[in-house]
Amino acid sequence: MAQLEEVNIDNFRHLVSDRALSGETMLLNMGPQHPSTHGVLRLLLELDGETIINAIPDIGYLHTGIEKNMEAKTYLKAEVMTDRLDYMNTTGNNLAYCMAVEKLVDLDVPPRAQAIRVILTELQRIASHLVWLGAFGLDLAAMSVFLYCFREREAILDILELCSGQRMMTTFIRPGGIWRDVPVEFESAVRDFLKMFPKRVDEYEALLTKNPILLDRLVGIGILDAATALQHGVTGPTLRASGVNWDLRKARPYCGYDQYDFNVPVRTEGDTFARYIVHIEEFRESMKIIEQALNKLPMGPVNSDNRKFVPPPRSEIGVSMEALIHHFKLWTEGFPAPKASIYSAVESPRGELGIYLEGDGGPKPYRVHLRTPSFDNLSVINKITQGTLVADLVAILASIDIVLGDIDR
Amino acid sequence: MDKKLEPIINALQKQFDSSIEEFRDEVHAFVKPEQILDALTLLRDKYEFELLSALTAVDYFPQQSPRYHIVYQLTSLAKNLSVQLRVPVNGDQPKVPTVTRVYEVANWREREVADMFGVEFEGHPDPRRILMPDDWDGHPLRKDYPLGYEEPQFTFNFDEIDVRKPYAKE
Numbered sequence: 001m002a003q004l005e006e007v008n009i010d011n012f013r014h015l016v017s018d019r020a021l022s023g024e025t026m027l028l029n030m031g032p033q034h035p036s037t038h039g040v041l042r043l044l045l046e047l048d049g050e051t052i053i054n055a056i057p058d059i060g061y062l063h064t065g066i067e068k069n070m071e072a073k074t075y076l077k078a079e080v081m082t083d084r085l086d087y088m089n090t091t092g093n094n095l096a097y098c099m100a101v102e103k104l105v106d107l108d109v110p111p112r113a114q115a116i117r118v119i120l121t122e123l124q125r126i127a128s129h130l131v132w133l134g135a136f137g138l139d140l141a142a143m144s145v146f147l148y149c150f151r152e153r154e155a156i157l158d159i160l161e162l163c164s165g166q167r168m169m170t171t172f173i174r175p176g177g178i179w180r181d182v183p184v185e186f187e188s189a190v191r192d193f194l195k196m197f198p199k200r201v202d203e204y205e206a207l208l209t210k211n212p213i214l215l216d217r218l219v220g221i222g223i224l225d226a227a228t229a230l231q232h233g234v235t236g237p238t239l240r241a242s243g244v245n246w247d248l249r250k251a252r253p254y255c256g257y258d259q260y261d262f263n264v265p266v267r268t269e270g271d272t273f274a275r276y277i278v279h280i281e282e283f284r285e286s287m288k289i290i291e292q293a294l295n296k297l298p299m300g301p302v303n304s305d306n307r308k309f310v311p312p313p314r315s316e317i318g319v320s321m322e323a324l325i326h327h328f329k330l331w332t333e334g335f336p337a338p339k340a341s342i343y344s345a346v347e348s349p350r351g352e353l354g355i356y357l358e359g360d361g362g363p364k365p366y367r368v369h370l371r372t373p374s375f376d377n378l379s380v381i382n383k384i385t386q387g388t389l390v391a392d393l394v395a396i397l398a399s400i401d402i403v404l405g406d407i408d409r
Numbered sequence: 410m411d412k413k414l415e416p417i418i419n420a421l422q423k424q425f426d427s428s429i430e431e432f433r434d435e436v437h438a439f440v441k442p443e444q445i446l447d448a449l450t451l452l453r454d455k456y457e458f459e460l461l462s463a464l465t466a467v468d469y470f471p472q473q474s475p476r477y478h479i480v481y482q483l484t485s486l487a488k489n490l491s492v493q494l495r496v497p498v499n500g501d502q503p504k505v506p507t508v509t510r511v512y513e514v515a516n517w518r519e520r521e522v523a524d525m526f527g528v529e530f531e532g533h534p535d536p537r538r539i540l541m542p543d544d545w546d547g548h549p550l551r552k553d554y555p556l557g558y559e560e561p562q563f564t565f566n567f568d569e570i571d572v573r574k575p576y577a578k579e
Binding site: 011012014015059060063065067068069072103104106230231232233235244246251252340341342343345352354356358366367369371375376379408409 | 432433435437459460461462463465467468480482486489491493512513514516517518525534535537538539540541542543549550554556
């Protein structure tokens with residue numbers, strides 16, 4: 001390990017204005033321990049009074065080497081790492097990874113598993129947006145919204161627990177399908193949620209959307225135009241609030257999203273309020289998708305019957321020698337994947353979650369790269385906060401919906 | 410290959426003499442390090458690839474020339490197309506010109522690749538480490554960097570490393 005060097009302004013001289021060197025503007029650390037940075041993010045702020053000249057993010061505090069770890073595990077076992085990636089969107093990460101593996105080894109997924117995948121990821125999207133809305137309200141001093149949002153999120157986590165036994169790190173979606181079929185109570189649990197939730201969204205809107213204090217803090221703040229957003233690789237609700245209609249669920253339908261009728265909420269203002277509205281609208285669109293998927297949930301198997309890739313069910317192991325062999329082979333050695341690379345992306349609640357997966361003919365991925373949306377979304381923060389007040393930075397940071405586990409990986 | 414992608418690939422082949430690989434309907438075009446700026450500028454300005462979705466690298470250690478592939482995953486929102494550019498880079502002093510001027514998203518992504526693989530991006534506006542601490546030694550995603558505390562052994566140097574490996578003493 002090299003000698004610890006003293007922090008020197010020369011290291012970031014090229015990032016701040018000349019006035020910082022003469023002491024005319026102030027350099028201030030916000031974080032890594034700060035309630036409104038949503039985790040361990042440090043922002044180096046250059047301030048002229050209360051006005052931000054530069055906001056330079058410093059990330060990596062939560063870096064755990066997930067990519068390197070995944071390269072040391074078999075394809076089946078590496079999946080548990082994806083749960084820990086963006087901990088607000090665990091089933092969505094599983095889906096992205098499983099779709100990448102399925103694309104690499106060319107594996108088909110039965111329709112029932114596709115529909116259950118859609119229901120679970122949309123539920124998770126709602127849960128993720130609820131945390132977003134709660135934290136957003138909390139940062140803007142609307143404490144009650146936070147409590148309401150977490151109450152509803154709990155209902156979703158209960159549904160996830162019902163299916164997988166876990167509230168957050170579910171690993172329920174597996175390459176080739178899902179872990180096992182959902183229990184019989186699943187449908188009524190989801191229907192109860194669908195019955196309860198629309199009223200709750202109206203409640204949030206009644207509390208926030210026309211609240212003059214909130215509007216003062218949101219409208220016209222942190223404007224991000226479409227060209228800048230695309231240059232910085234911003235995707236997801238943040239991009240759609242800037243007037244770009246780009247949603248991978250519509251543009252490149254996967255998991256049978258093309259069967260469902262839903263809209264992609266788009267706003268053109270690009271300010272913090274537009275991002276808020278897009279998130280609220282996405283609650284309603286996700287509910288539409290869940291309802292349709294639930295109404296035409298097909299019967300049938302939930303796993304591919306290709307035993308070279310999908311472990312056999314417990315019932316088969318007792319009666320079939322082949323199934324037992326496959327069980328041992330798949331869980332110890334794993335399955336080989338071709339020597340090739342693919343890039344597969346899904347729409348996570350934060351944007352394009354892409355997985356670059358490269359096989360080398362063996363049972364472990366040669367290279368996994370996780371293109372996480374928060375990473376690119378955060379990189380635009382310096383552009384959109386210049387000239388705003390410190391209090392606005394809190395609102396803007398909350399509105400672009402970052403998850404530090406997603407950024408640092 | 411998608412019909413809409415054919416003219417783009419033909420242009421890449423003609424202008425940059427790039428070889429093409431195809432796998433599961435994904436197209437990879439190989440270009441040389443010195444051509445990458447022109448290739449990305451062409452794709453962005455003429456063929457509407459507005460979004461640089463991903464920028465990463467792959468390490469093919471112990472192979473030395475090329476040791477790394479720098480991967481540029483491009484998306485066109487207007488045409489709903491994707492194409493991947495790959496730049497092979499040699500193992501000793503790996504260098505690629507920065508593409509921050511074409512896509513600003515490359516700023517952080519190139520810092521990540523430089524941090525994790527030790528590839529230098531020439532002319533980068535902010536060449537600091539991004540995920541690892543500033544005083545960190547080595548580049549974690551290289552294949553010869555250990556995952557735990559043990560030096561990784563490959564078939565070709567198994568015995569060589571085995572000699573100096575800290576096994577438990579009797």
